[in-house]
Amino acid sequence: MKDIAERAGVSLSTVSHVYSGKRTISEPVKRQVQKIAAEMGYRPNLVAKSLATKKTNVIGLYLSSQSVQDAPFFSILLKGLTLVANNEHYRFLLNVRESEHNEETYYDEIHKGDVVDGVIITDPRIGDMQIEQIQKRDIPFVVIGRPSKQFSIPYVDTDNEDVGYCATNHLINLGHRKIAFINGPKDYTVSKDRLLGYRRALLEAGVPYIDDLVIFSDDFFQNCGAESASRLMKLGLKFTAVFVAADNLAVGAMKYFQLQGMKVPEEVGIVAVNNSLISETINPSLTVIDILTEEIGAAAAQLIIDKIEGKEIVYPKIIGHNLIVRQSCGAS
Template sequence: MAVTIKDVADRAGVSPSTVSRVIHNNPKISEETKLIVNKAMEDLKYHPNAVARSLANSSTQTIGLILPNSSDDLFTRPFFIEAMRGISIYAQNQNYNLMYCFSNSEEEEVEFIRNYINSGWVDGIVLFTARKDDKCISYLQRREFPFVVIGEPENGDEILWVDNDNVQSMYNVTSYLVEKGFRRIGLITGPDQFAVTRNRREGYRQALISRKIDIVESLIKTGDSFSEETGYQCMKELLSLKNPPEAIAAADDYLAFGAMKAMDESGKQLPIIGFNNSPRADFLTPSLSSVDINPVLLGENAVQLLIKSLQNKVLPFKNVIVGTRLIERESTSSY
């Protein structure tokens, strides 16, 4: 028998009208009551409006997108715009609409997901990143709600996800620099909580080990964000070393942009490669070599997996690896 709003009310010890107000995020309901009611809905696996939709033999035809960026950053980061373009193209062809939100923290993302599910506004959710001990993924799994991740999650065997082979991509970048004659290669990455950081760092390490080059921990800088400011500070630290690096691999173009600023100020230009092939990379002096990770295809494949699962189509695989390629520009071609 289907779970009803009255079942949730009984479980939470409140009235059905209070449950309804929690579902619609009424500001008059206390945080304590919201927690109790949300816990009851999770325990009972109650999805508001699910019964009504099944009776009507229809769905919302809407996908929710959870963007891990503030409103200020969202439209300055080409990766998210391009991934959303890929999602939009496929979703529109399948007659699906999109609803998106952006956030300042992982906790805020979970709250948005809870509201999406409880309101019955969306049929499934796209996450744009994978973290260590990911709270969004854990919450969606507890609620047994359809979702896909752009990024390789931990324990992802039963999760739909799409990503690049980030280990291999950074392995290729590091090998490229080694083949140009560099042995002391600095690495600048973003926060360690993100799978992309850990995987690209592993690719860097594997490339050095395979060529019997010592890994020097002081040449590896893990920043607290993927911002230009982080890249700038990390590069200043690398340049201040008694034995500084000969070349730089940056795990994101914005880290590379900041690193190039620090190099300009120091008067020392080192070969450097970024990731994401941002449009701005072409207009710098020198122009920045960068790895094209094909974000349009990442987005398209992600939403394709999700929509096919919503349509109960047989999926021959639960994850997709999208290829990358190095775009060589002046920051490495002249060495």
């Protein structure tokens, strides 16, 4: 930049103003500067700019390896995120927390992270301390998923209580009365909320709630779904349908049921959550609640950007969901 200024015979600040447009620069000078800059292959140094402006246009994206491994979810979320971020000229700095890895280091990064203008966090757990810590640090952030103490924390999420309600209700409407629930891990707020909805649906239908029929899985993967299904069956309790908290879990559970000689949906109906490719590919295809993941991503990105830019924001932002009826629940 200095070189350009010299070659063009103007001051350094003039060159700067040519780019920022914050000061009027005469046309001939402007053109001259731009020409020389092009000749020299000038490339503004964004780091220096950031230092001067205290603005990086970078958003820290804090993911658990959990969420990254849930491939379809993550990739669609990312699509929503990048769609709006690209438009607004922001980019994401990836931080993946490995489960093995010490959580401290990971959160340290958040706290050190002066390179980002704001932060998006995923997968809040119940009793998760870190969010409160970030709140102390004076940096814009939004979380994807409901934090356990959501008071005045900006977040975007589905109404998971309603998801649980809708899924269960659909099974009830189909005539089921003995409905099991293979839930996600116990320490996720999602799991808690869906359980609430499940209970509400039962209550409304006058079906007694049986604690044993609710199984908490350790993760969201297929094997765990099969394992949960096995635990469920070992109880010896009767059930004619299962509400499963994730498509992958459902696939695992369904395979297990079939392996045990149970017919889906004839002997056990299934409603799952998440409309990933696999849910429509598998046979029988899964009836699911479609979480609008891309919209969640887009909303989260918009929220954090608005916040960074000082706009008034309203939160939480609740994104809708739809029931998609397919084969696994039986005829509708």
